[in-house]
Amino acid sequence: MAESVPAADVHAHDDHGHHEQSFASKYLFSTDHKMIAMQYMFTGMAMALIGGFFAYAFRMQLAFPGMDVPFWGQVSAAEYNALVTNHGTIMIFWVAMPVLIAAFGNYLIPLMCGCDDMVFPRLNRLSYQIFLLSAVVLIASFFVEGGAFGGAWTAYPPLSAKAEYSLTPLGSTIWVIAVALEFVAFLLGGINFVTTAMNSRAEGMGMYDIPVVIWMIVIASILFMASVGPLIAGAVMLVFDQTLGTNFFDPDRGGDPILWQHLFWFFGHPEVYVVLLPALGITADIMATFSRKKIFAYKTVLYTTFATGVLSFMVWAHHQFIAGVDPRMAHVFTITTLLISIPIAELCFVYIATLYKGSITLSTPMLWALAFLGEFLIGGVTGIFLGASGADVYFHDTYFVLAHFHYTFFPIAIIGTFAGVTYWFPKMFGRMMNETLGKIHFWGTVIPFNCIFIPLFFLGMGGQHRRIYNYENFPELAGQGMQDIRIFATVSLLVMLAFQVVFFINFIMSLRSGKKAPNNPWRANTLEWQTPSPPPHGNFGSEMPKVYRGPYEYGTPGREEDFWPQNAPS
């Protein structure tokens, strides 16, 4: 591919902008980090529509069992399992990761670090191409004989390992291969993010002058790269079990199904922080800008984040308290899990303290950022119930767990993304978004979101367990009272999905006819705002920026302006 489009590979910036690029080289095979970021973002959004549609289909089945769901039809038990499995897989691997890490990472790292592109632009392009391939492979699994994999996103063997149990001979293998390809894409991306942020910063930008969002993306990439190895090994074993008849996970032939759980969660728990950190970073930058305040205790934020990252490798077995491992192990993981609440609580305190004595403007990006904090707090505190082994005995695999992690992942993947998109939209596309539509969309998303998931906490307390396509077989769960709660949650989901139309209208209208954005519409300090909107190829024109101070010098005493760009000579 590289040979066919040499123009895209020209990376010397002395000739940028002077030659006409073909459509393919500009949009499909570009090595420009901004274009790759857009590719990741739009692919992620398209996958979010698919994942959201899946949620719609199975929530309809839960609220109105046996109904003919519009645009889907009857949801069979097998289809239900495939829908929940792939909803989870898509939302984490094909929405949260590409948008939060890959899209924002690609877009922001070179711009905020003041360099012209990623250090490995072709690797970057390859990363996206493999990612796109992985998405296509995953979707293909819905169209093969036997249907898509339905063994939950955790894919515990033996169910996932043998076709006679899962009844999806092709679907489960395709699922594992798609996930493995996605990991390859993000390994390539991660190398780029860390290298670029560490080696290609603008002159004068020290370690403590790097914006929090960049630090967070870098730490997240390191966490991902350090944790994914064991799972790739596990994925290979799983594919071998499925296709070659090996027995890594078959206890009758010397294997052990628990092995997979350790490999999976050793990756799976740091993965939560892999997507959390970029969202926290986006929030930090937005909160600083719109409260016109320095981030409270910037260094504390960094060290706390490092501590969280390290601790996140030591908590994985809290997913396995009742999995049949030696029960004494639960004590170790209860302690580590509760300890990780300390840096997270500290981050919450620091973020709230950032608002102190500021001058807060509730613009759309700021609303999203504040909502992230408010909603994530609920996800955080409900996690304590599940990290405490004695309480997890009851809550494990109930809707309480489901509601808990949606209160972490929804703020991360949806609220965090909308915060980032509305904040950087003027930079990305050179036009302002409509604030009124933005606010309608904000309230129309956040209120129904709470209406969906608060009731699910109560269903979980009522003992409703997960991944059941129809509760009528369980007399304690089949009552009308619980059914009414399910219907309420589903209707709230429909309302929330309907409000997403407002976002797309706003997005497209603003793209076509929004007010022209100035270079620095939010009067922010970081480097990406000190170049034209949208930035040209090469980002900063002929003169690369020089950095004189940290990214959050707002309200510095003795200055007329309440902001002080990083590259402004004093």
Add this chain to the structure above:
Amino acid sequence: MTDLIANYVPSLSTYSADIDGLIILIAWLVGFWYVLCNIVFFYFIFRYRAKPGVPTSYVTGEEKELKRWITIPHLLVLVCDLFIIYGAVRVWVDVKQTLPETPYATVRVISQQWAWSFVHPGADGKLDTADDIKTVDDLHIVKDKPYIYELMARDVLHDFSVPVFRLKQDAIPGRTIKGWFQATATGVYDIQCAEICGIGHGVMAGRIHISTEEQHAAWIAENTPAAALADMPQADTPNPKALAAR
């Protein structure tokens, strides 16, 4: 809030109240922090909203007198964590690490796609004898007696969950996992499979029948396999032939 869980699901085992109590303890502790954070959070948003002519302030967060507003709460969170860890460990040791020394009986719970099989001891109170009673999807136990269960899986992972007991335990092919429960009331309640086990996961429902000792004895008498009755030893006169056969 004292019956946070029991309001929804009756609490019917000797340890269910401990688990509920732990959940309530956590609810109070995290509830306190949640409410406090939100009060400060919304107060700041309101108090420091942008007003014309009012400039922002330069606060780095490194100032000692400000930083303690982070440090002190942060230590208090640690103290709360210690309470929760203590409570969790105590409950866990009781529920999962201790087995009753003199169980009333042992029942075998065998899970498979997509049904529960139960093996109850017959009148002799022992498993693996001719009078064992095997059932599908219905488990019969006596109230107020400590039971040990032996949990197995034939094919994939399952999970033996009895919400009224607050009991949940994964079943793993190739292993026998032991645990215990003691019911505190009679009645018929749900047994759920709480680990996805394939397309029939949603129909893998069992029922637990908790009865008095007399009712249970009657159930045993009614259901003892005919073959076992034939060579059942007569009361008071041990049947040497039947004993030898074992």
